[in-house]
Amino acid sequence: MNTNNTITPQEPLNTGFGPRTTAAEAVGKVNLEGKVAIVTGGYSGLGLETTRVLSAAGAKVIVPARTPEKAKAALASIPGVELEMLDLMDPASIDAFAERFVRSGRPLHILVNSAGVMASEEAYDSRGYEQQFAVNHLGHFQLTARLWPALKAAGGARVVSVxxxxxxxxxxxxxxxxxxxxxxxxxxxxxxxKTANALFAVELDRRGQKEGVRAFSVHPGSILTDLARHLSDDELMAMGAVNGQGERGYAAYDNERKTVPEGAATIVWCAVSPMLDGKGGVYCENVDIARQVEPGKEGEPNMSGVCSWAVDPEASAKLWNVSEQLTGVNFETN
Incomplete structure (x- = not known):
């Protein structure tokens, strides 16, 4: 086990993959027999495709859902998937799910934190925490903390923060x-x-290396899924997400706009690719490590790359401390 922390450069590996690579192509011939994965949001959109591909490669996939009955229908065509109850807005639900899994004695080789909400109207949880931050970041922070014993027990695990x-x-x-x-x-x-999701991976990777746990953050691309349910037709039209027939859906696909199988590719690649052995703490896109850029320097509003504030070690450490205070969860004592 590696006890010396290494810093992976935020620079592309030139993987040979690209924006048109699908999740199945990103897995390739990797055999996941005997591996256990948890995919939050694994019953819709990118999460569903991630579940399908990991399962097809041999992994045992557990999908926690706030509405298991809805998830059951979506996952009916994927054999062997386990359904569980989890509400990321409810700290007690998070603890209960994680406790059930840890008590099962199984190691956790892959954790994909994919569930989330986007551009929702103003709402707060029972603690007074803003909904998007609570679900997208704090819920997954607490979940990862509570699953820490199982991640350590894997003897080499990956956490993917979408x-x-x-x-x-x-x-x-x-x-x-x-x-x-x-x-x-x-x-x-x-x-x-979303910045918090990226920063979480930076600090989690730094802390997890000595336990064989590596973390990555991912930009999947622009894919029209149920995540966009809070957006109006006018907002989607401004984003180019209404096709020539006036239907929700991109009229053309480019490096940014993708199909669901293409969007899930970088998630799956970060979860399983041997190209990333010994690496971590980086933001990835288009099935490669992204380059670091600064907004405006290239005059392209949708340019690729990651901004410095999303991979800043000092900000990631500060966010970690704040997250422990807000959730009352301490990784070191789990």
Whole structure:
């Protein structure tokens, strides 16, 4: 086991893959027999495709869902998937799910934190925490902490945090996380949560290396899934997500706009690829490690790459401490 932390450069590996690579192609001939995976949000959109591909490669996949009956129908065609109850807005539900899994004695080789909400209207959980930050980041932070014994027991595990190019909308406002002193903006809240997803992977990887746990964050691309349910037709039209027939769906696909199998490719690649052995703590896109860029320097609003504030070690350490305080969860004592 590696006891010396290494820093993986935020630079492309030139993998030979690209935006048109599908999740099945990203897995390739990797055999996941005997491996156990948990995929939050694994019954819809990118999560469903991730579940399907990991299962087809031999993994035992557990899909926790807030509405298991809905998930059961979506997963009916994938044999062997286990369904569980989990509500990421409810700390007690998170603890209960994780406790059931840890008590099963199984190691956890792959954890994909994929569930989330995007650009939702202003809402808060029972603790007074803003919904997007609570679900997208804090819920997954607590879940990963509670599953830590199983991740360590794997003798080599990966955690994939599904972020987004939405991190470009802004960093984490540590002075006003929950919009108490400024007007609520659903897009600012989304950007903050997606930045938090990326920062979480940075610090988790730093802390987890000595236990053989590596972490990655991912921008899947722009894929029209149920995640966009809070957006109006006008908003989607402005994003180019209404096709020539006036239906929700991209009229053409490019490096950014993808099909669901293409969107899940980078998630799956980060979860299983031997190319990433000994690496971690990086933001990935288009089935490769992304390059670090600064907004505006290339004059392209949808340019690829990751902004410095989403991979900053100091910000990631600060977010970790704040997250422990907000959730009451300490990784070191699990």
């Amino acid at each position: 972020s987004s190019k939405g991190h470009r909308l802004g960093g984490v406002d540590f002075d006003d996380l929950f919009f108490k002193n400024k007007p609520y903006s659903k897009w600012a809240a989304y950007g903050q949560a």
